[in-house]
Amino acid sequence: MHLLITAAGLGKRMGSARNKLLLSLLGKPLLTWTLLAAESSEKICWIGIIGKPYDFPSFQEIITNLSVTKPVELIQGGKTRQQSVYNGLQALSIEAQKILIHDGARCLATPKLFDRCADELLTCHGLITAVPVKDTIKVVDKHKFIKNTPNRSQLWAAQTPQGFDVKLLKKCHEKGRICNWEVTDDSALFEKCQLPVKIMEGEETNLKVTTPTDLKIAEYILKNNLGIS
Helix, strand or coil, rough: EEEECCCCCCCCCCCCCHHHHHHHEEEEEEEHHHHHHHHCCCCCCCEEEEHHHHHHHHHHHHHHCCCCCCCCCEEECCCCHHHHHHHHCCCCCCCCEEEEECCHHHHHHCHHHHHHHHHHHHCCEEEEEEEECCCCCCCEEECCCEECCCCCHCCCCEEEEEEHHHHHHHHHHHHHHHHHHCCCCCHHHHHCCCCCCEEEEEECCCCCCHHHHHHHHHHHHHHHHHCCC
């Protein structure tokens, strides 16, 4: 299974002037923890990291320090996540038939999650990991008055990894470019092309590190996972 890691973003909401994946979590860059999980996965055979060229020396240092045994390719990202994934798809070798796409900021994803996704992707053309929504969700108007309350039982919070058939996803991206679609994840492109996307239950601890508070929560979870008091 091939894996693309999106790592081209900045840390604005983190209050950082640098790529948040280079910020420290228990003494290691966030990207390190994502790569450790990918390296330990039994199914992943190739890793592509999509980022900005000025971050490549730092990424390469992380890869070298980890002594990653799987092939790793650094791929130049675009202005948006959508453009970055498009670039990543173009970098895949011809034998890549299925692809997992993972947000590098979700640095607590486990090797088991990657492996479950890889196995499930053999049975479908598209899937995302997600968790059932626990909170009551309110839909509001521009003045912040409640318009309605959707049925919580039908709501899931999307995560990554997301997985797809490579040929189909490439076609969806090409159509998106032609139609000027702007989406926040690849499953939305599948949906716009009327292709089915399966939900696979993710991990509650697979949070996206976006703010300083998220970083503190991630540290707590990681310490608990590693048995550190």
